[in-house]
Amino acid sequence: MARVKLVKKRQVIDMTAMVDVAFLLLTFLILTAQPKETEILPVDVPSSIVSAGVPDDALIITVGDNGKATLRIKDKSIRKKTLEKMAAKYGILFKEKEKNSFEGMEVFGSPLNQINHLLSLTPIEMEKMKHAGIPTDSIGKMPSELFNWVIEARHTAKEIHFKELQVAIKADGNENYTHVKKIIDILQSQKINRFSLVTNLKTKL
Structure with missing residues (x-):
């Protein structure tokens, strides 16, 4: 009796659905990815077990490197209008081109009279520049520059968006407390008694 020869069929796996899913995931990741925040004053924030987040549009004051202060104003329109104020x-003159350049700087940490020079630098030069920090000391009866930046940004937020601008302090865990206390005093002098402290979430072992 003759043996029946079985014909082996080549199996084809349809990858169309898997490719579609892969592209959907890739598109989702691209659209939801957040750019890395500029860190002109890197700090090692203390750990905390509190999981409450800081509002994305909050005004963040960073303190580190022996009392230096930087400011993050998230909203571009608030940033530009505050510079004008x-x-x-x-009594410092800024050209429209300089204002537009400043509008693209989410974080800055230089005295106001040095911002013209800062805006004239190339991105590479700006990245290498060592920022002096926004002055936090008052001169006579004149409040500090940081005081004025904060209060003008808050007023501008009310004018443009009709809302109160939330404030947060991001301080290095090893920073001298007197430097942090100076920032707190500036906020409290503006009757800002509720503000956030940026920390790292401590993981439970």
Whole structure:
């Protein structure tokens, strides 16, 4: 009796669905990815067991490197308008091109009279620049520059978006407390008694 020869069929796996899912995941990751925040004053924040987050549009004051202070103003329109108010208050002239360049700087940490020079630098030069920090000391009866930056940013937020701008302090865990206390005093002098402290979430072992 003759043996029946079985014909082996080549199996084909349809990968269309898997490719579609892969592209959907890739698109989702690209659209939801957040750019890395600029860190001109890197700090090692203390750990905490509190999981409450800081509002994304909060005004963040970073303190580190022996009392240096930087400021993050998330909203571009608030940032530009606040610079114009600060320029008028201190009698410093900024060209429209410089204002537009400053509008793209989410974080800054230089005295107001050095911002013109800062804006003239290339991105590479700016990255290498060592920022002096926003002055936190008052001069006579004149409040500090940081005081004025904060209060003008808050007023601008009310004018543009009709809402109160939340404030947060991001301090290095090893920073001298007197430097942090100075920032707290500046906020309290503006009757800001509720503000956030940026920390790392401590994981439970």
